[in-house]
Amino acid sequence: MHWINWVIVVVYLLVVVVDGLRRTRGTTSIEGYFLASRRLPWWAVGLSVMATQLSAITLIGTTGQGATDGLRFVQFYFGLPVAMVLLGVTLVPFLHGAKVYTAYEYLERRFDARTRSLTSFLFLLSRGMSAGTIIAAPSVVLSAIFGWDLTWCVLLIGVPTIVYTVLGGVEAVAWADVKQMVVIVGALLALVAVLVWRLPVPLDDAFRLAGATGRLRVFDFSFSLTETYTFWSGILGGTFLMLSYFGTDQSQVQRYLAARSVDEARSSLLMSAYWKIPLQALILVIGVLVFLFYTFAPSPMLFNPRHDGILRERQPAVYAELESRHAAALAGREQAAREAAAAPGGGSLATFKAQNDALETVRKDALAAAAVASGESARDVNYIIPRFVLDNLPLGFAGVFLAAVLAAAMSSIAAELNSLATATVVDFYQRWYRKEDTDLHFLTVGRIATALWGVFAMVVATYAATLGSLIEVVNRFGSFFYGSILGVFLLAMVKRATALGAFAGLIAGMSAVAAVSFGLPTVGCLWHNVSGAVVVFSVGLLLSVGGKREALA
Template identity: 55%
Template sequence: MTALDWAVIAAYFAYLIVDGLRAGRRGQTSDGYFRADRSLGWWTVGLSVMATQLSAITLVGATGQGYTDGLRFVQFYFALPIAMVILCVTAVPGFHRANVFTAYEFLERRFDARTRALTSLFFLLSRGLATSVVIAAPAVVLSVVLGWPETFTVLAMGVVTTLYTVLGGVRAVAWNDVKQMVVILVGLAAMLWVLVARLPPSVSLWEGLHVAGATGRLTAVVWSLDWREKYTVWSGLLASLFLFLSYFGCDQSQVQRYLAAASVDAARRSLLLNAFVKIPLQAAVLLIGVLMFVFYVFAPAPPLVFAGNVELANEAARQTYAQLAADYAVATDERRQAALRYVAVRREHAATAASAETAFLEAQARCDALHRAATKLLSEATGRPYDDTNHIFPTFVLSQLPTGLVGLMLAAIFAAAMSTSAGELNALATTTALDMYHRWWAPEASEAELVRVGRLATAFWGGWACVGALYATHLGSLIEVVNRFGSWFYGALLGVFVLAVADPRADGQGAISGLLLGMGVVWVLAATDLVAFLWLNAVGCLVTCVVGVIVSRIRWFGGREKR
């Protein structure tokens, strides 16, 4: 990190905070603070939704996922366009006609106050966990950059974000999302340029992609029918559909964005923008991870683990790690030579490259085995699972990008995280202030009191998120962790909304019974790991709907007999 890099970061943060505070001063009423007075244009809302998706979790977690696993994760988004079209037809006009502040307020009008309270509670739990992961992502980066403990960087990032969000509102969040989206896209374009430019002169981009393809990292579609397989075309088209319907249709952090749109048409256009852009954008982010793998195949020995300095208290463990590192340096050199031979042979005659490809894959397997041995050693030494996926991207940024671009990429990561977590904290505050405080404790609360409670709730959830982030940094790929957390709740919540729209005879008791049983089934499946986490969304929705219909029908027929 040079003075120029720090200057870039400081200048961007200063502009972001000053502009956010200026926009936030306009939102002093509850409608302004929580819904931006329903005044935002479609492109503002659309870019805000997109920026929330392309958060620091995506930049850090998805690039690491692309490095280790290739493009398979893109299948996760296959159902997104379908979900957006469905929501444009159903949820968007329904919420706008109801003129609600939260998605759960709509459920009270359809069912009863208990349903609103229970769904709000589950949202607060799920989004509180997810916000912890959002704060953890930049904290990991900051820890690598400055060499500070992750505990300190989590608290620093969380406190700054919470203070900013307390003073702002949804209008400030949305406009900052637009600005940070531009910075992120510029940063990603610069990353792609550097990765291509840093390939050896004798290796073209096309040949580098063939090297990645030999390891399976360019496989974007998997047709496996194994339910325990996380990313397949079936989980992407079917299981993910339930996740996206719930996330964009039932999660207040997203619903709040298009509730702030100026019209139904503006809200629809904002969702359709994401439907068309998200998959290619996510594929590009994963491709950056794949190209980082290609870079390290041809570069001098990459780190044995991407986590900075490794400190081991046990002398025997230190000696074992040193030997693994020495063996890894030899193995990566052999892999580089094997990759160059494979490229040369394939260039001369692709049909005869099979033996050279086999030799390269054997060298890659030796590198993978040494990396697994190192992570196992570190896991045993620290007493907790060790995963360096989230450190791959920041390590590359700090060690390989030129001066100035390092600051730009770090500014993009921090801005993305601050904006995303600010939006989520604002949604948590909205639900706490309106669905809980205003509905149950102070129905006559004034505008000023609701805004004050919203700010206090923001501070509370910011503290909650910081505590959760201390744990989240050790859970593996952050983009996978945040979606796993959501899958514990989203399916059952979606089932309640499906009952509200699709079954006129469904009542509050049926909705609550279905929600509780659906959530219980999902948590049992998650604990036993019987199915991949994406399928939990479909299971939760279906169980909630079936139980809700049965209980409602029993009560309906019982009521008719009494009459």
């Protein structure tokens, strides 16, 4: 990469880190460290919430998802506006008015300490794994750029972020997030402009080609439990996921707990309700545009350069045969694409689709061969955007994009680690081990907890990058836990619910999700949220009512 790109990356990261540390000077209380003394304005909280979601996973995994699968993934967010409105009138007033540090403190006030601890533990486990996935995303970029081993890339991203997070607090993270949003959105718009400029055919003709492959299909109204992204899974499963994520996940709750009032907390959530779907659609469109760019330009057979090198070295005959097939398929697809663009018609589009299918068959064979040669999963969706940015963007653009990826990753990781440390200190250390001590003592413990969770996340990161699309990986991690956690908070709003019902319901919900996840692996992960929440609420309410009747008898 050109030295000018490196200057852009270094300068931007220095600005973010220095400004973040400047804002933490004088922070000596745990309320200031964990909740910014509850004084953040609504727009900063809203941008922070969105920036946390627009992490490097989004910039890498979602764009790669758009390139390979099209716009269907946007259905995942159809439940977001519904969830935000519901949270604004339910959990937000409850939690903000309770003046708690974590969402799980409220569960002890409503039920008992064991329900609080188990729910908080599930959050720690799910968010710790998700933090590892967030570290994996920029590590994939560095691995693709330099051919470095993924573990070293994880350390390069993770260690500085841990140091920054240990020294900083949620206020520094939130204001850094505001900067991230400006840079990220600017980088995305610049990427769109470059892609449209580089297409050799008019944009409407290019989109017709993408439509022929199904990449512009947004809505899937089929009701299928095995299909991950449909309209119904987005509306139903997505609503449950978003309710749990924004209403019960400490990494998000901690944001609006830091807002100045309940009304400002509501306003911060509505910002995501209005802007998240259009922004997510823009990111997926970038992926589709990258697919169209490679339709008219040579594309790598394997986007992961490391696996490409391993296959070339260990199975040269197989590699040569696949490379020959790939070159022929590329040429056939490009010719069909130009003919279809020049002479619109159903037949020409059908020919293009057939040529595209032939190329994708070669790619699948190459990925399978790379998996055998390397002994690793060879799914390379996370490498598509990094390769495009580094190989094809004008001087300076690659630096801006890489700065956005790294800075967004560091900001998101910092937010995750800060929330993990908050839950660890408040829900476990302070609750069960040392109830009373100085703020300085709890700050020290919080910083130690941050470092330990950082190490845990880096271990997870070394495995997450090989599991496929990173945006799907993080959603699978979350969906395993989120529905059951949401079920407990729904029970908390029912007067009849008891502590026994909540605790037993939570165990039943997690057992049900595990049974569906491992027993019916073809069921889409979004439905795990529904099954977990329904089982927790049903079992908990049944035991609560039954227990009360037994006590009266």
